[in-house]
């Protein structure tokens with residue numbers, strides 16, 4: 001677990017990070033979002049002591065980080081950055097093996113780990129093991145960067161705009177793969193991005209920063225439902241907010257039970273998102289859909305009228321900060 005209590009960072013007189021408190025539970029995925037210069041990267045770099053904090057305390061598993069040896073600490077924490085930071089004259093295998101070598105693992109254990117990580121990150125071993133960074137596409141280099149960060153199996157992963165330089169399709173694909181990896185590995189992740197859609201897709205805890213301060217934090221759905229102020233609302237896409245929220249909920253969470261007769265509406269699997277349900281209603285000119293399970297057996301009904309009623313009653317719910 002990572003805890004920041006009233007942490008600030010001053011560069012000369014300028015406050016880059018101003019009195020922030022934040023808790024990232026073990027195994028959770030926290031995204032720091034905000035406009036350029038709001039202090040996201042500085043926050044991340046204070047966690048692995050690349051930058052010392054000026055005030056407050058930062059704890060890792062309950063221990064203040066200044067009590068931990070910075071080199072040992074960094075080996076316990078995987079770090080992925082936008083420019084990958086791969087060594088240009090080292091092969092893919094050697095780059096991935098960086099930390100295990102520093103930790104003096106036996107050669108066979110390192111080789112096995114490199115092979116395992118390349119498979120995990122979708123890099124065919126024979127094709128990539130001997131390649132050098134300049135022979136890789138941006139997406140492949142970023143996969144190597146993630147493999148390297150995971151090499152010594154750290155509990156914590158810090159990621160600073162890792163997909164920022166990639167084209168939208170490659171970016172989408174790597175986001176999906178990261179979500180899949182996280183579901184399997186349960187790392188404690190702090191992920192910096194200025195792309196709210198990326199944050200909504202990946203995070204279970206969202207932290208919005210502005211001018212060095214945290215303006216709101218909570219689950220993606222909480223922020224979408226109850227943005228604290230117009231700034232958070234505009235970051236969340238203003239008018240698009242409703243659809244983004246619908247993209248995070250499943251049809252089956254909103255269905256009502258079926259009567260004795262199954263109506264002949266279009267069918268939608270219960271695991272589809274509400275956003276897909278709304279899109280289907282528009283496409284098929286209907287206000288109702290029949291919800292089905294994985295075997296196409298009807299299990300409920302989705303009604304536009306009821307969805308609107310639900311969202312009206314949600315409006316009265318208090319805001320979470």
Ligand SMILES: Nc1ncnc2c1ncn2[C@@H]1O[C@H](COP(=O)(O)OP(=O)(O)OP(=O)(O)O)[C@@H](O)[C@H]1O
Pocket residue numbers: 011015016034035036037038039040041042043194
């Ligand atoms: N080493 C440094 N010396 C002086 N000022 C710095 C230093 N590093 C960052 N800053 C300043 O601290 C503030 C926060 O920077 P930071 O890089 O953390 O923002 P960011 O939210 O990550 O921005 P971006 O999304 O553009 O990367 C900025 O005003 C920046 O100019």
